[in-house]
Amino acid sequence: xxxxxxxxxxxxxxxxxxxxxxxxxxxxxxxxxxxxxxxxxxxxxxxxxxxxxxxxxxxxxxxxxxxxxxxxxxxxxxxxxxxxxxxxxxxxxxxxxxxxxxxxxxxxxxxxxxxxxxxxxxxxxxxxxxxxxxxxxxxxxxxxxxxxxxxxxxxxxxxxxxxxxxxxxxxxxxxxxxxxxxxxxxxxxxxxxxxxxxxxxxxxxxxxxxxxxxxxxxxxxxxxxxxxxxxxxxxxxxxxxxxxxxxxxxxxxxxxxxxxxxxxxxxxxxxxxxxxxxxxxxxxxxxxxxxxxxxx
Amino acid sequence: xxxxxxxxxxxxxxxxxxxxxxxxxxxxxxxxxxxxxxxxxxxxxxxxxxxxxxxxxxxxxxxxxxxxxxxxxxxxxxxxxxxxxxxxxxxxxxxxxxxxxxxxxxxxxxxxxxxxxxxxxxxxxxxxxxxxxxxxxxxxxxxxxxxxxxxxxxxxxxxxxxxxxxxxxxxxxxxxxxxxxxxxxxxxxxxxxxxxxxxxxxxxxxxxxxxxxxxxxxxxxxxxxxxxxxxxxxxxxxxxxxxxxxxxxxxxxxxxxxxxxxxxxxxxxxxxxxxxxxxxxxxxxxxxxxxxxxxx
Numbered sequence: 001x002x003x004x005x006x007x008x009x010x011x012x013x014x015x016x017x018x019x020x021x022x023x024x025x026x027x028x029x030x031x032x033x034x035x036x037x038x039x040x041x042x043x044x045x046x047x048x049x050x051x052x053x054x055x056x057x058x059x060x061x062x063x064x065x066x067x068x069x070x071x072x073x074x075x076x077x078x079x080x081x082x083x084x085x086x087x088x089x090x091x092x093x094x095x096x097x098x099x100x101x102x103x104x105x106x107x108x109x110x111x112x113x114x115x116x117x118x119x120x121x122x123x124x125x126x127x128x129x130x131x132x133x134x135x136x137x138x139x140x141x142x143x144x145x146x147x148x149x150x151x152x153x154x155x156x157x158x159x160x161x162x163x164x165x166x167x168x169x170x171x172x173x174x175x176x177x178x179x180x181x182x183x184x185x186x187x188x189x190x191x192x193x194x195x196x197x198x199x200x201x202x203x204x205x206x207x208x209x210x211x212x213x214x215x216x217x218x219x220x221x222x223x224x225x226x227x228x229x230x231x232x233x234x235x236x237x238x239x240x241x242x243x244x245x246x247x248x249x250x251x252x253x254x255x256x257x258x259x260x261x262x263x264x265x266x267x268x269x270x271x272x273x274x275x276x277x278x279x280x281x282x283x284x285x286x287x288x289x290x291x292x293x294x295x296x
Numbered sequence: 297x298x299x300x301x302x303x304x305x306x307x308x309x310x311x312x313x314x315x316x317x318x319x320x321x322x323x324x325x326x327x328x329x330x331x332x333x334x335x336x337x338x339x340x341x342x343x344x345x346x347x348x349x350x351x352x353x354x355x356x357x358x359x360x361x362x363x364x365x366x367x368x369x370x371x372x373x374x375x376x377x378x379x380x381x382x383x384x385x386x387x388x389x390x391x392x393x394x395x396x397x398x399x400x401x402x403x404x405x406x407x408x409x410x411x412x413x414x415x416x417x418x419x420x421x422x423x424x425x426x427x428x429x430x431x432x433x434x435x436x437x438x439x440x441x442x443x444x445x446x447x448x449x450x451x452x453x454x455x456x457x458x459x460x461x462x463x464x465x466x467x468x469x470x471x472x473x474x475x476x477x478x479x480x481x482x483x484x485x486x487x488x489x490x491x492x493x494x495x496x497x498x499x500x501x502x503x504x505x506x507x508x509x510x511x512x513x514x515x516x517x518x519x520x521x522x523x524x525x526x527x528x529x530x531x532x533x534x535x536x537x538x539x540x541x542x543x544x545x546x547x548x549x550x551x552x553x554x555x556x557x558x559x560x561x562x563x564x565x566x567x568x569x570x571x572x573x574x575x576x577x578x579x580x581x582x583x584x585x586x587x588x589x590x591x592x
Contacts, residue, residue, distance in 0.1 A: 023318075108458070163404065170437075
């Protein structure tokens, strides 16, 4: 059980990657905010499948949290995270301080306009600017060939892929599937915030998504009706405050015009008490054929 | 006389740099907009002095030109530029199209707040956003260890260095000294716009800078008086429309508080007819000692 090399310093991180790359090694990174769970570990395995070395970053990024969000209380448990990574064949854990990641403060930024105001962006203005600003810094610090993200953060993955293409980063964006608890709840570092009653009600999200998936399989193709079904399933439950439920084309994050076809992202967000959760299903639809799919 | 390898495509550029880096080679780039002159060639030699391979980019970047500026008429002469680079030991000339550099259009950007509204930024809003947006893309496409810029674009060099540090690019920013014509005019691709009378009057800029340098050497240390001397020397000449003349601390781009001390940037911009020219002197002052200096 080899614990990864812990690096806190950007210069050391760059020197490590430069040395590995100059020996022809292919580097895959898994950017995380820590409090690692089975979902993160599955991304490590995805990275390992196409890379010679896997690096995990752990950084609770202040610029992607809004005022009143959970930046302060977000779980930080580096030692447990390093233990979770032991035995996964991870070479490096990059865990920089805020000052190390933002040496000149937080004003200089990389922003991607595409998609940033839709879905989660409506309720979290500035969130995706924070994401692209930290991911671009992580790419510069870690110099990966491949970066792996969870499909649970579908909008984030689409925006990061867009950023990568738009800014010409020589990095391949790769997705890992959502990992769920036995009862269907999507794994999330924020699930630890839930008390037992909230944990039970949290299933409302995955059940609403499943309900829409069933309608799809039963032949429903009307975007508005599918969205109504989802909204209905997410609403009217005590202790569950829906934020959005959308049925959209991942190419535009807007609904298909007349009937859903091709790739379909069904995504929702809701608050359980003070805890905001998100979840999604992705399908590929071809005529009568409806299959769960990766976003890309 | 070996002509450099011409690469137009980002993917090919990245593959070339990746291959070179994986063999342990150190890459230096000289980003240019083409119409190469002796100033550019001096930067190539600076790059060659610390790198195994030198790459020159030629790209007239639309996002750093404002409305009504000279984007359309900016000189484009790739063949002559390739000839100018022959014999300079340049490995690659990267000359992408606008679509290649901005595959998703020009909305997604990297912006550096520091310094962007001072000096040239006042008269050219958006200019430095365009500079940082293209330089970050060039870094991602060309993967340099070192990037060399001319001190003539002093503010640009300071902002790019700031960007590099702030965004954690693993790139060293290096400067080359200003190269001047025999009579003192700083070399610029825009000098070709000048008609003979304008070419003569263009000396007003370097003469105004020299006049302030003489006052410095004569012991003048008052920032306001030095600036007045420069403004006086730049003003009142038919056909020369001054834009600014400043005497500032390069660390802040603002004037020193009471007396000039340490590093000093004396910079000016003026229009000769339709042609906007800039020039600067940099001094290091320690007590009575006044020396010309590099910015960093």
